[in-house]
Amino acid sequence: MLLRRVYKQHRWLASHVKFLSTQKSSIDIKVDNDGIAILNLQRPPVNSFSMDFLKELSKSLDFVENNKITAMILTSAFPRVFSAGLDINEVYKPDAVRFKEFWTTLQEVWMKLFGARFITAAAINGQSPAGGCLMAMSCEYRVMIKGTFTIGMNETSLGLIAPTWFMELVKNTINVRDAEYAFTTSRMFTPEEALKVRLIDEIAADKDDAIAKCKRFIKKFDEITPSARINTKMKLRGPAIKKLQNTRQEDTEEIYQLVIHPDTQKVAIFQLYSSPVSANPAIITGYDPMEVCIENCAQCKKMLGAWFEGQLCAESCIKYRGKMIPDCENYASISPFLNKL
Numbered sequence: 001m002l003l004r005r006v007y008k009q010h011r012w013l014a015s016h017v018k019f020l021s022t023q024k025s026s027i028d029i030k031v032d033n034d035g036i037a038i039l040n041l042q043r044p045p046v047n048s049f050s051m052d053f054l055k056e057l058s059k060s061l062d063f064v065e066n067n068k069i070t071a072m073i074l075t076s077a078f079p080r081v082f083s084a085g086l087d088i089n090e091v092y093k094p095d096a097v098r099f100k101e102f103w104t105t106l107q108e109v110w111m112k113l114f115g116a117r118f119i120t121a122a123a124i125n126g127q128s129p130a131g132g133c134l135m136a137m138s139c140e141y142r143v144m145i146k147g148t149f150t151i152g153m154n155e156t157s158l159g160l161i162a163p164t165w166f167m168e169l170v171k172n173t174i175n176v177r178d179a180e181y182a183f184t185t186s187r188m189f190t191p192e193e194a195l196k197v198r199l200i201d202e203i204a205a206d207k208d209d210a211i212a213k214c215k216r217f218i219k220k221f222d223e224i225t226p227s228a229r230i231n232t233k234m235k236l237r238g239p240a241i242k243k244l245q246n247t248r249q250e251d252t253e254e255i256y257q258l259v260i261h262p263d264t265q266k267v268a269i270f271q272l273y274s275s276p277v278s279a280n281p282a283i284i285t286g287y288d289p290m291e292v293c294i295e296n297c298a299q300c301k302k303m304l305g306a307w308f309e310g311q312l313c314a315e316s317c318i319k320y321r322g323k324m325i326p327d328c329e330n331y332a333s334i335s336p337f338l339n340k341l
């Protein structure tokens with residue numbers, strides 16, 4: 001009888017979710033026949049977390065919770081990137097009110113994901129720096145696919161400092177020494193290295209295998225009384241959530257002050273147009289012509305949007321060490337960076 005009700009509910013959810021996912025959404029939710037919700041992040045190009053995307057994730061987590069779905073797997077619809085972390089556009093020249101709302105939304109998503117009553121697992125099917133790593137780490141189980149992908153906390157290389165609650169989470173997952181080394185040096189881990197320090201729990205051959213392995217973890221709880229599982233999880237995770245609840249405003253203010261610092265802004269703009277995880281921000285510090293050049297690339301990108309190849313502009317700027325300074329109103333100077341769409 002109970003089984004029939006659960007089955008019927010899953011069938012309803014499956015059709016309902018199908019309806020939801022026909023709206024243009026950055027998260028595709030599918031509930032499978034085992035009653036597990038698979039959340040595919042699909043915000044082009046790299047699943048970076050903007051405020052709207054975070055709000056959508058927040059609603060998706062509510063959907064899983066409100067429909068009493070027992071487990072969720074977080075993954076990416078893209079083949080090479082799980083998530084590029086926070087959207088650098090939210091960090092570059094932020095408006096104070098918007099940035100604070102953005103950060104508050106991130107806190108809220110984190111508290112919902114980390115403190116979810118349902119079982120959570122991440123199938124990390126690509127690059128997962130900084131905020132991408134944060135989302136995966138907030139789940140109870142992590143499976144990463146093998147390949148040339150990396151995961152880690154590269155905040156310091158961007159001139160940023162990860163929030164305390166993220167540091168605590170990592171310190172409680174891997175050992176303190178590895179956490180300190182990784183955070184301070186912006187170390188990115190290959191899947192094998194991540195497994196060694198237990199940043200992840202398993203390695204998979206591909207995305208399907210990663211999801212299958214996450215499901216195997218979820219299945220373990222068939223043998224465990226649900227209330228015992230939930231109460232144990234809450235006892236383990238509750239204090240960290242309470243701590244953030246009590247310090248949300250200070251946390252937001254601290255991060256905002258950090259983000260608007262000129263040094264952070266220099267790195268943010270560099271990152272915006274030259275994004276590989278291994279980028280060395282030292283290249284752009286203390287050399288003014290290059291800084292002006294990169295600022296101008298950013299301005300042209302803002303003015304011309306998709307017509308303008310911002311990354312190409314920034315790369316040329318770095319290559320010619322600031323000797324080529326684009327003027328957005330001078331066609332000759334920007335024509336090398338205009339595309340035909």
Ligand SMILES: CCCC/C=C\CC(=O)SCCNC(=O)CCNC(=O)[C@H](O)C(C)(C)COP(=O)(O)OP(=O)(O)OC[C@H]1O[C@@H](n2cnc3c(N)ncnc32)[C@H](O)[C@@H]1OP(=O)(O)O
Nearest residue numbers: 048084085086087088127130131160162272275276277311
């Ligand atoms: C505020 C303090 C709090 C600290 C907590 C968290 C901080 C963060 O999360 S900051 C973000 C950290 N993220 C990164 O450093 C990742 C940067 N990105 C990359 O390394 C690569 O893009 C990635 C390996 C993810 C994917 O590589 P590719 O597949 O080769 O793609 P591209 O590099 O060509 O990028 C495509 C496209 O996406 C834009 N992009 C990349 N990352 C971001 C981002 N985080 N935010 C916004 N946009 C991003 C990149 O600029 C390209 O744009 P176009 O040039 O317009 O195509």
